[in-house]
Amino acid sequence: MNRTHGYDAVVVGLGAVGSATLFHLARRGLRVLGLEQYNQGHTLGSSHGDSRIIRETYFEHPLYVPLVQRAHDLWRELEKSSGKSLIKITGGLMIGPPGGMVVSGTLRSAREHNLPHEILTPAQVHERFPAFELEPNLVAVLDPRAGYLDPEACNAAHLDAARNAGADIRFNEPVVEWSAADEAVIIRTRTETYSGDRLVLAAGAWTNGLARDAPLRLEIERQSVFWFEPAGSTGFYEANRFPIYAYEYKHGHICYGFPRLPRGVKASIMHSGKTYSLPENIERAVNADEIEPLRAALRPVLPELAEAPVRETGVCLFTNTPDHDFIIDFHPRYPRVLISSPCSGHGFKFASAIGELQADFLATGKTRFDLSPFRIDRW
Numbered sequence: 001m002n003r004t005h006g007y008d009a010v011v012v013g014l015g016a017v018g019s020a021t022l023f024h025l026a027r028r029g030l031r032v033l034g035l036e037q038y039n040q041g042h043t044l045g046s047s048h049g050d051s052r053i054i055r056e057t058y059f060e061h062p063l064y065v066p067l068v069q070r071a072h073d074l075w076r077e078l079e080k081s082s083g084k085s086l087i088k089i090t091g092g093l094m095i096g097p098p099g100g101m102v103v104s105g106t107l108r109s110a111r112e113h114n115l116p117h118e119i120l121t122p123a124q125v126h127e128r129f130p131a132f133e134l135e136p137n138l139v140a141v142l143d144p145r146a147g148y149l150d151p152e153a154c155n156a157a158h159l160d161a162a163r164n165a166g167a168d169i170r171f172n173e174p175v176v177e178w179s180a181a182d183e184a185v186i187i188r189t190r191t192e193t194y195s196g197d198r199l200v201l202a203a204g205a206w207t208n209g210l211a212r213d214a215p216l217r218l219e220i221e222r223q224s225v226f227w228f229e230p231a232g233s234t235g236f237y238e239a240n241r242f243p244i245y246a247y248e249y250k251h252g253h254i255c256y257g258f259p260r261l262p263r264g265v266k267a268s269i270m271h272s273g274k275t276y277s278l279p280e281n282i283e284r285a286v287n288a289d290e291i292e293p294l295r296a297a298l299r300p301v302l303p304e305l306a307e308a309p310v311r312e313t314g315v316c317l318f319t320n321t322p323d324h325d326f327i328i329d330f331h332p333r334y335p336r337v338l339i340s341s342p343c344s345g346h347g348f349k350f351a352s353a354i355g356e357l358q359a360d361f362l363a364t365g366k367t368r369f370d371l372s373p374f375r376i377d378r379w
């Protein structure tokens, strides 16, 4: 890339994906700018809430396994270079009926990629992880390399590393419009105008509005999350005895959760929320009646947790594609503009690897991963 313009690349949005991309671009010696509409650590997007599952087996599709393996290595590298704790391995239980989507998809990815795993009966699960009491018709696949990431710490580590590598970073500076010509992309914020050879739109739930006429078909989904405070069985919910889990409680429907962290024992139902076209319209408060579906979903596997008092609630946003695979592709009309939407509720774990591959893609036009499943024109 030449440097006749202001920046080699401008990244819009500094959540999980933008902060990782900014770091990997800066690490290559490129002159980069990151722009974020809100403050660092804000809670209006998709990358807050103290925990995100990372797992090596991947019931959604085995194609994600090499990507998560690279992501895992890069999180470890970032952990080392930042001196911050980012990832905790607890193991992961993928629970459901034996022929269900979670169990069969997990086994398929484990077998295709030769991943370590164990198939456990309800009694074996209870013996190792006493808070879990699975109904007899259920089975669990244990992924020993699963665990959770600390999203706020991960984003901060990427931003610090980007800054140290020379990136310019501006918070509270929303991008209001951009235009792309043969020579450069012009980016206008509320207060400034910048130019760059390339523009990366990593704007999460705001992507539809910023991507202009790209046919993205993104839908924003509100997700409510709950932190429980189970009173009894002290010790059963700590990370050494309580792995992360995903449970298919109804055909194709999943609830999931984490061990006890300072805010409590977090759990939620995947894809249970109302959908919106604009993030500005989303109801941010959690209503009291939203808890009952989660309690009902948890009862067949975590009966005590299902009845525990709720200590805190929160709202977070999914940005869904129709097939729940990601979008990572250049804008169909503007080849200087990369659109990046690795969400659909499962993108955080990959952010470190996606940052790297997007930087490769921008700098060289190539990556070590096949990005064809993430093309915009796949529908």
Ligand SMILES: Cc1cc2nc3c(=O)[nH]c(=O)nc-3n(C[C@H](O)[C@H](O)[C@H](O)COP(=O)(O)OP(=O)(O)OC[C@H]3O[C@@H](n4cnc5c(N)ncnc54)[C@H](O)[C@@H]3O)c2cc1C
Binding pocket: 012, 013, 014, 015, 016, 017, 018, 035, 036, 037, 038, 044, 045, 046, 047, 048, 049, 051, 052, 053, 054, 173, 174, 175, 176, 202, 203, 204, 205, 206, 207, 210, 223, 224, 225, 268, 316, 317, 318, 340, 341, 342, 343, 344, 345, 346, 347, 348, 349, 350
């Ligand atoms: C409740 C919940 C649970 C999840 N659990 C998991 C999990 O366990 N494991 C997992 O791997 N993934 C999980 N995910 C998904 C994961 O968190 C997301 O895929 C990931 O955080 C998406 O990051 P992002 O950078 O694309 O979006 P965001 O973090 O939302 O970042 C986009 C940023 O762009 C900024 N922006 C937007 N418009 C502008 C503008 N005009 N100018 C400047 N800045 C702008 C926004 O303010 C925002 O900060 C979960 C998501 C939610 C909501």
